[in-house]
Amino acid sequence: MRTCIEDLAVVLSGRTIVSGVRVVAEPGEIAGLIGPNGSGKSTVLRTVYRHLRPHAGLVTVGGTDVRALGAAQAARRVAALPQERGSDFELSVREVVAMGRTPYKRAFAADDRADREAVSAALARVGMTDAGDRRFSVLSGGERQRVLLARALAQDPEVLVLDEPTNHLDVRHQVELLGILRELGRTTLLSLHDLNAAASVCDRLHVLHGGAVVASGAPRDVLTPELLAEVFGVRAVVVEHPLTGDPLIAFDHRSGAPRQGRGELREQPRMSRTRNATAGAVSPWSDPVQPVCGSGAGRLGLIAQFPAPLTGLSLQPWKATKWLGRPSRNASLPSRSASARRISRA
Amino acid sequence: MAAPARELPERRRAPRTGVVAAALAAALLCALVASVCLGSTQVPPGRVWSAVVRGVSGQAPVPGTQDLIVWRLRVPRALLAAVVGAGLGLVGTAVQALVRNPLADPYLLGISSGASLGAVSAIVLGAGAGGVLGLGLSSAAFAGALASFTLVWAVARRGGGFSPLRLVLAGVGIGQFLSGFTHYLVLQAGDDQQTHGVLFWLMGSLGGAQWSTLAAPSLAVLLGLALLTARARALNALLMGDETAAGLGVDVARLRRELFVVTSVLTGVLVSASGAIGFVGLMVPHVCRMVVGGDHRRLLPVSALFGAVLLVVVDLLARTALPEQELPVGVVTALIGAPTLLFLLDRRLERA
Numbered sequence: 001m002r003t004c005i006e007d008l009a010v011v012l013s014g015r016t017i018v019s020g021v022r023v024v025a026e027p028g029e030i031a032g033l034i035g036p037n038g039s040g041k042s043t044v045l046r047t048v049y050r051h052l053r054p055h056a057g058l059v060t061v062g063g064t065d066v067r068a069l070g071a072a073q074a075a076r077r078v079a080a081l082p083q084e085r086g087s088d089f090e091l092s093v094r095e096v097v098a099m100g101r102t103p104y105k106r107a108f109a110a111d112d113r114a115d116r117e118a119v120s121a122a123l124a125r126v127g128m129t130d131a132g133d134r135r136f137s138v139l140s141g142g143e144r145q146r147v148l149l150a151r152a153l154a155q156d157p158e159v160l161v162l163d164e165p166t167n168h169l170d171v172r173h174q175v176e177l178l179g180i181l182r183e184l185g186r187t188t189l190l191s192l193h194d195l196n197a198a199a200s201v202c203d204r205l206h207v208l209h210g211g212a213v214v215a216s217g218a219p220r221d222v223l224t225p226e227l228l229a230e231v232f233g234v235r236a237v238v239v240e241h242p243l244t245g246d247p248l249i250a251f252d253h254r255s256g257a258p259r260q261g262r263g264e265l266r267e268q269p270r271m272s273r274t275r276n277a278t279a280g281a282v283s284p285w286s287d288p289v290q291p292v293c294g295s296g297a298g299r300l301g302l303i304a305q306f307p308a309p310l311t312g313l314s315l316q317p318w319k320a321t322k323w324l325g326r327p328s329r330n331a332s333l334p335s336r337s338a339s340a341r342r343i344s345r346a
Numbered sequence: 347m348a349a350p351a352r353e354l355p356e357r358r359r360a361p362r363t364g365v366v367a368a369a370l371a372a373a374l375l376c377a378l379v380a381s382v383c384l385g386s387t388q389v390p391p392g393r394v395w396s397a398v399v400r401g402v403s404g405q406a407p408v409p410g411t412q413d414l415i416v417w418r419l420r421v422p423r424a425l426l427a428a429v430v431g432a433g434l435g436l437v438g439t440a441v442q443a444l445v446r447n448p449l450a451d452p453y454l455l456g457i458s459s460g461a462s463l464g465a466v467s468a469i470v471l472g473a474g475a476g477g478v479l480g481l482g483l484s485s486a487a488f489a490g491a492l493a494s495f496t497l498v499w500a501v502a503r504r505g506g507g508f509s510p511l512r513l514v515l516a517g518v519g520i521g522q523f524l525s526g527f528t529h530y531l532v533l534q535a536g537d538d539q540q541t542h543g544v545l546f547w548l549m550g551s552l553g554g555a556q557w558s559t560l561a562a563p564s565l566a567v568l569l570g571l572a573l574l575t576a577r578a579r580a581l582n583a584l585l586m587g588d589e590t591a592a593g594l595g596v597d598v599a600r601l602r603r604e605l606f607v608v609t610s611v612l613t614g615v616l617v618s619a620s621g622a623i624g625f626v627g628l629m630v631p632h633v634c635r636m637v638v639g640g641d642h643r644r645l646l647p648v649s650a651l652f653g654a655v656l657l658v659v660v661d662l663l664a665r666t667a668l669p670e671q672e673l674p675v676g677v678v679t680a681l682i683g684a685p686t687l688l689f690l691l692d693r694r695l696e697r698a
Contacts, residue, residue, distance in 0.1 A: 071597050082587065082593060084589055086585065086590075099583050099590075100594070102579045
């Protein structure tokens with residue numbers, strides 16, 4: 001079912017998170033949302049499964065506004081796999097999958113034969129038939145994600161919405177999960193961090209940057225070295241995948257930490273009025289100045305405590321704004337340390 | 347070929363819950379009978395039966411103390427224990443889902459602190475004085491519960507609210523604030539008699555049970571069971587997270603509001619009837635989850651039944667454990683409940 005997001009804007013506690021977003025997934029198509037951390041991918045997806053209300057714009061599924069549908073009606077058309085992983089409340093795998101039947105059930109209604117069949121079929125579809133009686137909380141990350149996908153399938157939706165479904169999965173489980181999605185052939189809207197996975201699994205890509213869509217189209221057309229440099233701030237080449245022929249992005253992992261004034265890193269578009277205001281309100285010397293005053297002075301660690309006049313550094317406000325105004329770079333640090341933690345745990 | 351393998355777990359699971367429920371119902375009946383028979387005066391079961399039949403059919407009681415003890419004191423008390431236990435089990439289960447935290451109990455949202463303050467004010471400041479442990483005290487407690495509910499609501503709803511964290515913080519904060527007043531009032535209590543009454547109330551007691559005080563809690567618990575069970579699927583969805591629930595067609599904000607109102611009113615009614623009996627609302631859902639799993643369609647009724655059994659037994663112990671002295675029931679629930687819960691959880695976590 002054609003899913004269309006038109007001129008979407010979302011404002012959360014006075015902050016504009018995304019605006020003017022246009023995203024489309026044609027029937028049977030897998031449409032991917034890519035973009036740096038904090039670019040608004042999850043926010044856009046949340047409006048499709050009605051967790052967030054659009055401030056402006058429209059989300060339509062099969063031509064109908066999802067807000068005009070009742071909550072249960074909408075949930076029969078759109079099934080979501082958010083990033084939540086559930087909690088330990090002694091639910092069995094079958095019970096988790098059976099939640100997918102919620103939009104079809106009235107109060108007090110017991111599971112009937114059709115429900116049980118939908119649950120079994122969904123479990124079989126993700127290859128978890130034998131796990132029905134296991135506790136959900138003891139499953140591995142890959143198994144868990146497959147069960148959650150089965151829950152979405154038990155919902156029997158026209159459209160699947162998945163928010164970074166391959167997060168925290170090892171390569172094999174990533175490949176498996178995305179393989180299942182391809183086989184399903186359902187209209188799918190998903191966000192992905194792995195650009196190579198996005199390039200090979202998606203029919204269409206939408207690139208989000210600072211809360212706006214900056215590029216849309218076939219992966220081959222969208223994923224260019226220029227775009228990767230501008231949006232993600234990385235150096236990369238795009239080659240042809242020797243096995244599949246899909247675009248394959250090879251990153252330059254040695255290009256190192258961000259330095260000021262590197263040519264290809266331009267100022268990001270600023271979406272939010274409030275974010276700008278915040279950045280402007282921070283005085284240049286009350287923030288850690290390490291990156292600006294250089295590693296030698298920064299290592300002393302004291303300089304950041306004192307106002308610029310005392311340290312003899314005269315920082316112009318625009319410089320600080322420029323540094324504060326790089327959410328993607330700043331935000332990419334936690335994700336890197338998170339992946340480092342994962343490696344050390346493994 | 348795959349069909350029988352698929353059907354089997356369904357078939358195995360459903361009767362298991364039925365068996366558990368039947369066993370609990372039988373246990374409840376036994377516990378009720380035992381609770382009425384045993385005590386400072388032993389009454390043989392046959393005598394209990396005839397007294398109950400006479401009481402139900404409205405005949406005049408046989409002269410003598412035994413009929414009076416059975417019909418006027420022990421039967422209402424045992425029933426109140428069952429009703430309050432059922433209610434606490436129910437509210438505990440619902441609140442744990444509401445704030446998505448297995449450590450939550452019915453008193454987490456601050457309602458009981460308000461009720462306690464109301465009750466203690468009545469005892470110390472005199473509204474319920476004159477030895478009336480009946481309507482006056484309960485009304486004061488319920489008024490206190492409503493007041494704290496209003497406060498917690500006002501704080502928790504701010505900022506697009508009723509998120510689990512907001513609810514817990516508002517509940518704990520306001521609960522502590524009201525407890526401060528309660529403790530101050532306890533210190534102001536005029537004499538030992540008052541202090542004793544206050545402490546007994548704070549620790550939870552079923553001593554005030556009368557036929558007249560039984561109606562409100564019973565009605566509230568039945569209504570609460572119906573309202574919560576009607577939302578059992580939504581509660582399941584809520585366990586997985588707000589976004590998941592929204593994706594499953596649950597109006598999360600509305601569900602939280604409803605749950606907060608239902609659990610608060612129920613808690614208020616229960617605490618007004620018996621004081622804040624600790625630990626039942628925390629322990630019962632955990633034990634029941636281990637037996638029948640986390641699906642609220644089974645968990646809610648089973649929690650209610652198990653809570654009822656537990657509190658009837660505990661009240662029996664509280665009355666009979668020490669000669670010549672009755673223990674506050676909350677003391678016994680904590681002394682027995684905490685080690686049991688720790689033991690069970692320990693085994694559970696080791697297996698996982």
